[in-house]
Amino acid sequence: MYEFDYVRPTTLQEAQDLVGEDKKLLAGGQTYMPTLRQRLAMPELLIDLNAIPVLHGICEADDRISIGAMTRHAEVASDGLVRSKIPGLASMAGGIGDPAVRHRGTLGGSLANNDPSACYPAAVLALNAVVHTSKRSIEAKDFFQGLFTTALDEDEIISHVTFPSVPCAYLKFKQPASGFALAGVFACKLDDGFRLAVTGAGQEGVFRWQQAEAALNNDASFGDFKSLALEPDMIEDVHADADYRSNLVRVAAGRVVAQLREQLA
């Protein structure tokens, strides 16, 4: 690792005052620590968010579920409220990495990183969750802006995310070695219709599969995802070529929509 200084504030304001260029935030560290170890990042200062109580926890407010940015995957997976109100989100969080990763990894860290193979972006985008930061509130549709890119400013800190309580489901085919998504599909039905967000597969990062949504909105029993156009170019890498990935997206969509239908029924 390159040298850096470290600070662990206990209030969001302290963190806010420190953060800036080369002064980076450390959440769960499950991606950032390996990045630091490989010398792929060179912060001057590391601001550890783990001791800020306000960033932790899950509660219900105004029919929405609010999850603190530093809430661990394991907490989301086992939380009774999330399990009953947003079941797809709980099961998604329970499938990230392995138990040790879930003990440390956080919602906010995952969103701020916006890894194209991470699970959380699919859930947040499909559910049109709202990302609340130290500065403002950002709708999911405006939050994700391509590979490892978000609407966040350099000095902006995610405080919590609010989700609607709706039936939903998630399924991913894992890249077998890392457990990240080769193709993951999150499906739900909001007031304006079906929504399917895809992670792990698109070259531009997480995206909504609009053709699939339109087909479902047209006919709720639609199931022939094989025949639908899949818009963005798919990722090609050592783990799978583009054709194989698009096939996985279609298969995952079919299965996840079937799960969603069971919940809706």
Place this chain on the structure above:
Amino acid sequence: MKISLKINGQDLTAEVAPTTLLVDFLRSDQGLTGTHLGCDTSQCGACMVLVNGDAVKSCTLLAVQLDGAEVTTIEGLSDGETLSPVQEAFREAHGLQCGFCTPGMVVSVTDLLAKNPNPSESEIRHWLEGNICRCTGYQNIVKAAQMAAEKQQAA
């Protein structure tokens, strides 16, 4: 930087550089070499320890983050000569070969049984996703976890 923490039940204050990983702090500074370094990429689980009761990969945490925390390493699981039920089970069920992954496995199973005292075989297998063993076929590791659950329930 100065940190105060509890390691294996003992209070401790130490001076560490911000870049020191927990695993290096444990192995080099504290001489607790039972926590192993297997992969350098946060995958293998040989370095697992308990932090405030949760199994975590000590190669993916900074020592400075542990200020105020309680850490239990493999060395802290037995009480002198008395092995914990999980340790006993790994011995009796032949749940090891080269032994390099064993401390991480034992720590991981210890955490599992604390949270889920009577896990199914499938739950055990999924829990161990983050612990790689290259020698065994996990057969006796899973058996050891089951045996440990029985031992804990009987105790």
Place this chain on the structure above:
Amino acid sequence: MNQISKPEIANPLGRALEHDSAGQHVTGQALYCDDIREPAGCLHAAMGLGPAFPARIVAMDLDAVRQAPGVVAVFTAADIPGENNAGSVVHDEPLLASDQTSYAQQPLFVVAAETRDQARRAARLAKFEAEERPAAVTYDQIVERDEHVMPTLEVVTGDAEAALAKAQHKLEGRIEIGGQEHMYLEGQIALALPSPDGLRVVSSTQHPTEVQEMLGHLLELSSAEITVEVRRMGGAFGGKESQAAHTAMMATLAAYHTGRPVKLRLDRDDDMVTTGKRHDFRVDYRLGYDDSGRVYAGTFDLAARCGHSADLSAAVCDRAVFHSDNAYFIPEHRITSHRYRSNTVSNTAYRGFGGPQGMVAIERAMDQIAARLGKDPLDVRLENLYGRHGDIAPYGMQVKERVLEPLIRQLEVSADYRQRRAEIEAANQSAGRYRRGIALTPVKFGISFTISFLNQAGALLNIYKDGSILINHGGTEMGQGLYLKVAQVVAHQFGVPLDMVKISATRTDKVPNTSPTAASSGTDLNGAAALAACKTLKQRLTRFLQQKFETDALPLFKDGRVLIGFHHMSYAEMARAAWFARIPLSATGHFATPGIGWDAKTGKGRPFFYFAHGAAVSEVEIDTLTGANRVVRADLLHDVGQSINPAIDLGQIEGAYIQGMGWLTMEQLVFNDKGQLLTHAPSTYKIPTATDRPDVLNITLYDNKNPEATVHRSKAVGEPPFMLAISVHSALAHAISGLGGPGYWPDLDAPATAEEVLRCLDAANAAAV
């Protein structure tokens, strides 16, 4: 912490005892190389890697490396006082490349710094001026370039071409079989400890003697000036047979020049990029057979991608030749093995040592013949087993033991193979998304180093005045329980409980001139050497006891006592009395496997002392939409002769099968067109985890005794069961085959990843139309 001692167990031979270090492992007390407390002044080394392509190095600027914080010294090829060679058989591989590199990221220099982090940081600061050299990476490229690291071997029996021309039916095929990363959990590591009294090196190696020799050549020191030591390895699987020397040499080079202790622990990425893997093979085969499925003739052309240097490739490829028949008699046969040079890291030993690659092709061919004839593949396999129509292998050795047919018959019944196959075939007729497949494949694996002179071992046995016994031998412990098995043998010889016998770390100054712990031979060789030492001491003690008690009777060592004539005494009393009587209580033992030898020029001989056998039934399920696949159930029946320790042997079988399953189904090495490894970490290279284990895994030891006079009539177990996993590959092909119509068999390569299975599913569907 308290040391947990071995249990007091009388009559330990043949018992399922826990690993001798189990108590240490579960408490974290067991010391690996990296756990040894570093001596004062210990430096840490790191490798400096070359460009990401094979290159001519025009200029190398190491100033920034030298000036980096904490750096004490930087060493290049020019700093090697002796020979710059890391090639164990052929001296064709520089430890540090200088004017050119042969593969991407080949090491060019070594940095020694005060801390490991400083060394690793500095190693990245080198600047090169380099010209790219052409890279031959794929089979087509290496075959076209046609450079060989070792000469081609051809083994011929009869006139294969003539017999093929006459054959009722002919089959031709090609299979590509991928390599495999060892992924030992403890990476390559060495600690070099220089002193005026000589050099001591702790190395995680399967072959301390070779490390010692290589260090001698590197530094122009005699072997007597160097001691290499290894107490245990955190896994090895062949990856620390020849290639552990590289790490030890780099650490020692730095120690030699600085005069300070130096530790080198390779980063996992560096380890994966710079150390060899299982050889990948492409096999072209032809077989001639009749309506009954009996094979009359064959040709096998084995193309191995060896990497940039020879390493152990000759012996690996020889073993592939010796196992390309697996268990089947082929009367007229030609087997040709080409050892191609490629611009990739030098492939090396890996559990099975070429044998698995040889076998995969013939097993595919057996399945294809059965499919074409509409038979159960098991019947074709049985029809061709050695002993049915002949028993001379293509290399001239008689296959005497008739174990496989009864073993297969037993497994066929215990695993309910026929019934399950019928049910699966019926279910597949109307299968939707999921299809199943099942296969029973046998293994016949030759035991002995095919390099005959390696089949020797030494041991040192000390009895102390208090009766305690120390046994030291040349074998190394990597988790396989060798130390325990040898201790069981020695305890049995003296009729003492196991905790009276202590085994100490393997060291070249205790037992010299050892062979690698490899080829599954650890117990056969070192156990026999220990027995020889026991025999010498027992003879001395017998003479002493006979004189003392004035009798001709022979003593009986049992239950911690010695009985002779009407006299008896405790074993410990005897030891003290013998010492008083000035009987030497230390002896060496040596063993050389009798009766073996093979001539590469004629392609004939007896390369093996005996064969180990086994068979497995694997049932798999595939998801036809994604190609995802898993093993549902596996039944393994394996011949370890008369087991010295059934718990250890069962563990070896289980681990080998799962490792083989990983190799054939999920472990995929990907190189780019420059030969750079892209899957260089466990985050990109998948090995089996707990969820990949079959739902049902039944493992049984076959009731047998080795007809050869091995230790306790046992058989070697490290490698043979690895190949039981070929049944998984075969079962996957079976699951796909039904889609292609009658007689169809898919060209499933290895590894059968989900993507590869899906490719074959598509091809099968296309073939059916």
